[in-house]
Amino acid sequence: MTIFYSKILLVCNGKAGRGELEINLMEVTPPLLDICDALTVHKTKDKDDAEKICRETGQEYDLVVIMGGDGTVHEAVNGLARLSLKPKLAILPGGTCNDFARSLNIPMNMGQAVETITASQYEKDIDIVKAGDRYFSNFWGTGLVSKTSDNIDAGSKNVLGRLSYYISAFQSIQDPELLNVTITANGKVYREEVVMLLAANGRSIGANPLPASIDLEDGLIDIYMVKKTGFPLLKEFFMIRSTGEVSDPTNDIIHIQAPAADIHLDEKEKVDMDGELYEEQNQTLEVLKHHLRLIVGEDK
Numbered sequence: 001m002t003i004f005y006s007k008i009l010l011v012c013n014g015k016a017g018r019g020e021l022e023i024n025l026m027e028v029t030p031p032l033l034d035i036c037d038a039l040t041v042h043k044t045k046d047k048d049d050a051e052k053i054c055r056e057t058g059q060e061y062d063l064v065v066i067m068g069g070d071g072t073v074h075e076a077v078n079g080l081a082r083l084s085l086k087p088k089l090a091i092l093p094g095g096t097c098n099d100f101a102r103s104l105n106i107p108m109n110m111g112q113a114v115e116t117i118t119a120s121q122y123e124k125d126i127d128i129v130k131a132g133d134r135y136f137s138n139f140w141g142t143g144l145v146s147k148t149s150d151n152i153d154a155g156s157k158n159v160l161g162r163l164s165y166y167i168s169a170f171q172s173i174q175d176p177e178l179l180n181v182t183i184t185a186n187g188k189v190y191r192e193e194v195v196m197l198l199a200a201n202g203r204s205i206g207a208n209p210l211p212a213s214i215d216l217e218d219g220l221i222d223i224y225m226v227k228k229t230g231f232p233l234l235k236e237f238f239m240i241r242s243t244g245e246v247s248d249p250t251n252d253i254i255h256i257q258a259p260a261a262d263i264h265l266d267e268k269e270k271v272d273m274d275g276e277l278y279e280e281q282n283q284t285l286e287v288l289k290h291h292l293r294l295i296v297g298e299d300k
């Protein structure tokens, strides 16, 4: 049964992906027009534009569709998460990695992706994580994760696409820096020296599947503290395997699940949230259970 919308806002990132904006627009606008009274298309002119339009006008729409990559989705989530009346959200994979779209089982083919909206078969109320005064839908990471994103230059990302993530990861892996972290979660305190700290809500990073136990609807964030001795395992996980499973009999990667966590880093560090870089030292993460309603693809 097709749902009919009164007003749809389509926000597209003109700079995302491989410059295929016009082709993509021609593919997605006719089917979207078929399921609504009015379709507004907003092409971002600059960074932060998607966040601003979602925050300022999101309440006027019953569906917001983001056609862009994880950075544009991150902006939209930050614009919509703080609204009292939140529209439904749909993602069309117009970026390079499209990790959040992958986490939602949205097809990577644009024509098939728009069908997830027009067929309106599957929807989920998914968790969003509040991190200080920002929000993320997919992941928060520091150490190797943020170094990896820092090393990606826009040019190589466009040419090589997802491959550049592996190359960049490999480069930063020559010299893994150690971070001292203190995490308070579930009434316990963890003090660890790590090469990477990852808090995951979604199930994909750099187009790599993460462990299948991560769930977007469970009200919990999955935190991985990767010690130096866990580094070979991490490398194997990201570069060789792609099954989305991690086995760690030696406890070199500590995994906890919690509804909230206080993170203290001994020094201010670059933090990657959904592929966007921030600088943080103390950060409180709080899961907002079922905070946004998303159109999703069929469960695999």
Ligand SMILES: Nc1ncnc2c1ncn2[C@@H]1O[C@H](COP(=O)(O)OP(=O)(O)OP(=O)(O)O)[C@@H](O)[C@H]1O
Pocket: 013, 014, 015, 016, 017, 043, 044, 045, 046, 047, 048, 049, 068, 069, 070, 071, 072, 073, 075, 094, 095, 096, 097, 098, 099, 275, 276
């Ligand atoms: N019109 C614009 N001009 C400049 N920057 C923009 C514009 N619109 C969005 N941005 C920014 O461009 C960055 C990259 O966009 P986005 O993440 O959507 O694509 P991508 O990097 O190719 O995809 P992915 O993150 O999935 O690999 C984001 O930080 C976003 O905020």
